[in-house]
Amino acid sequence: MHNTILIYTVLFLLCIGIPSAISQSQETYTVHGQVTDRQNNPLPNYTISTVSPIDNITYATTTNSGGQFTLTDLPAGTWKVKVRYDSTLLTQREVIVREKSKNRIDFVIDGKARISGLLLDSNNKHPIPITSSIKVVLLTIDGDRTDQIYDGEVSNGYFQIENLLPGRYKVIDAFDGFVFSRQDSPVINLYADNHYNGVEIYLKPGASIHGRIVDAKNGQPVSNVYVSIASEKSDSIYPDGQFLHDTETDINGEFQITTPNESDIYYAFTVIASHPQYQTKRWQWEMSPNKEDYILGDLNLNPYLSLQGTVLNSGKRYNLEGLTVQLKMHNKSGNFFRAAAQPEHTVYTDAHGRFLFSELHPINYSLKVTQNDVIIGLIDSVTPQSNKPLKIRLPKLKALRGNVVDTQQQPITGVHLYAVHRTDNPYAHNILLSKKQTDSDGNFTMQLFNTTTQRILLEVSKKGYLKRVYPELTFEKDPLIIILQKGYAIKGRVILPKKISSDRYYEVKVFNQNTKMAPTLNPLALNKPLMSKRFPITEQTFLIDGLFEEQYTVCLIGDGIAATAADVKASENGEDVFIVADKSTVGIKGQLLWTDTGKPIQNAVVSRSWYPWELSRYDMSLTLDRFETETDAEGKFSFANLTQTSYELYIRVMQAEFDRDLETYQRVQIQKKVTIPYCSGHIQRIYIGKSDGTQFNVRIGDRNPLLQKK
Structure with missing residues (x-):
């Protein structure tokens, strides 16, 4: 009888799922792997799933940017793992999950989709008799280009690209002698086994650019250099900046690339070359009307610079191994090297205090040495092009102790203290040496790097109190007493x-x-x-x-x-x-027109005046571009989120004409200032030209220092 009761009790516990001495927790395992295509390109955002044959529970994940995935919490057994993209099943395999097994399964996906269509002349809509290759690039979900590029064949204007995976694609603008007539190609969505036909790509003739990239030191050709090109619009104040055409140099360092060259739109082209072992470089050449081929010859690239040095241990106060050495680019006005350079670099010293920076450009940097986040060495300005090894002697840190009290001599807790190294170099950085907070008794201690040539600023602040600043901090024997006044x-x-x-x-x-x-x-x-x-x-x-x-x-x-x-x-x-403050903001709209022809002015830069209330505490002259805009194809512009008042506009228009005698483009910048009131829903028409008394500034041959003729 007792045995019967025990059997029924155990069965009951098992049925309702309550743990008992007989039921034990089941061990689970992890399955990981990678999804790639036939070219070993990783495939991100693919869905990996499997279903338990026992309780029908689905386990699923997606591949990361490297095509890798991990399925967790799988009990031991045989699992059928499936790969899907956009709900379409692409492949499936079985994997046996068990203890002491690698539990890894990789998938190689064969593309079965294809794209076909025609390359058409934008003028007559006829197929262009091109017989060459065509490339498409796979896009991310956000529309950015990936590194996955697929080739196809073109025969008399008809093209086809096969063995494509599902995803979103764009045709790459890389046709010898032709460019897109529109700014970009259409986005093509492909599904598994899908044939997307009838794609129409409209092209127009362009200028073919030929050149060779060589090492500036030894004259040897450099392969695998990334070369991009942009045509500069003659009526733009700023460079076009849209480098839509790119290629790579071959084993002989040679490249060929095509760029738009309509003489009534473009006056120059800019080439940028970059390589992991060389300094990025830019060149610019003037265009000539109706010229279709430009032979640039050899273009020199300089290898990256390096900077080496040694940290010297005065009095053996520091362990020299593992010190952090950081370079930070100077705050100098913009130039191309600064735009291309990495702003900060970090390396660590070896057991002898030696360090080496590589991949540097010929610009000035600030250098600091830290240990456990404490700055123990500083140099305001270093130049890698000097080729002279640095020797950094570490001074002894000095302790700054003090106490912060209110006007009643009561200690203040939680006060923020910032010690900043001040430099006399207008381009170097003021560097935060240390930051501390006062304890419950208002006390603080800061270990500061200090030399006779260094100036230290101390800033003391706490919410509700007036900030206090010591612009020239001096070290005294007695603790520093700081009195903060209630604000x-x-x-x-x-x-x-x-x-x-x-x-x-x-x-x-x-x-x-x-x-x-x-x-x-x-x-x-x-x-x-x-x-x-x-x-x-x-x-x-x-x-x-x-x-x-x-x-x-x-x-x-x-x-x-x-x-x-x-x-x-x-x-x-x-x-x-x-x-x-119950009034809403308003907007102003305008249109620029030529006085003599009445035609709209495209690509003009219109800057509006700003009020102090539109500025932040951290604004400077370089951050004010939010108050300017460019006119569109109809010469129109607008500014939004304004207060109902009048605004002054500063207008800059660029004109360019080709002087056949001088064989160069003459660019004239016209400038005009006008004041316009706010007027709801009304478009202010502004006429530009000599006949309306425009103030203008003529700069004949407004040439970039890099501009060359070819």
Whole structure:
């Protein structure tokens, strides 16, 4: 009887799934692998799945950028693993999952889809009698190009590319003597076993560019150099910058590439060459009307520079192995080397303190040496082209101790202290040496790298207190006593436009009361706010503290909220100021037309004036490009999110004509300033030309220093 009861009890426990001494937890395992195509290209975003034959549970994952996948928590047994793309089953295999097994399964996917179509002349829509090859590139889900390129054949204008995997593709603009007549080819979506036919690619004649890349030191050809080209529009203030055509040099260092060359649109072309072992270089040549072939000859590439040095241990205070040595590019005005160069480099010293940087460009860097995130060595400026090994002698760190109290001599906890190395070099970096917070007793200790030639700035701040700055820190025997004064505050209530979305923000900016709130186009006259703070639209009150007991101008702005200003005095209790900012922002629209012909002006640059309330504390002249735009094919432009007031516009238009006597393009930049008021829904028409009294500045042969004739 007792045995019968025990049997029924065990069966009952098993049925309801309650653990018992008889039931044990089942071990699980992991299956991993990779999905590639026949060219061993990894295939990302493919779905890998398997279904349990026991309980019908599905286990699934997707491949990463390297085509790799991992299926986890699989019990031992035989599993059928399936590979899908966009819900289409491509292949499947069985894998036996068991203990002490590699549990790996790789898939090689055969492409069965194909693309076919015609290369057509954009003028007469007839097939172009090209017999060569054609290339398509696989795109990511976001539309970016991958490294997966597939070749096909072209015969008398008809092309076909076979053995393609499912995915999104674009035809690459790489036809000898021809370029796309439109800016890009259509995106082609392929499914498994899909034949996408009838693709029409419209081409127009272009200029063929031929050249050879050689090593500047030994004159030897350099293969596998990535070469890209862009045609520069004659009516653009800025370079076109769209390098849509690219290729690689062959084993002889030679390349051939085609670029648009319509004489009424383009005046020059720019070539950029880059290689993992060489400095990126740029060349520019003028075009000649109706010229179809340019033989550039040998183009020199300089190998990357290196910088080596040794950290010297004075007094054996440091373990020289594993020190972090960092280079940071100087803050110099932009040039091509700076645009192509990596801004920061990091290496580590060996047991003898030696270090080596490679892949450097001929520009200036700041160098610092750190150990456990503490800076122990600094050089404001180093130049890799000097070829002279560096010797860095490490000085002894000095301890800066102190105490932070309020005006009642009570310690303040959680105060932020920043010690910054100040350089006299206008292009080098001010470097943060150390940052600390005061403890519960207001005390702090900072270990600082210091030399007789170094200037250290100490900044002390805490919310609700006035910031204190020591521009020239000196080390004293006694601890530094820092007194922070309680700041004053501005509190306010706001009324905002009713149609603003609740997930947006408004911003309150504080200015000195004597700040002129007039618009300007002068990038050197930046009346930036003293401080600013963002608040959710749902918060109808704001508080800004840490101010002096003075009069300020407060501006409230936001996306869709017209700027509203008020004068207010910061006080100890923060008396409320009431700001009604219930007006929405507006936009202005304009159109540029030539006075003599009435035709629209395309690619003109239109800059608008800005008000102080549109600036941030960190703005500088290089960040003001958000206040400019270019005119479209109809000469139209627009600016949005503006306050209802007038704005000054600075317009720059470029004209170019080919001078047959000088055999060069003469580029003339026309400049004009106008003031336009806000007018709802109205397009302001602005005429450009000598006949309307335009102020203009003529620069004959406005040539880039790199510009060459070929």
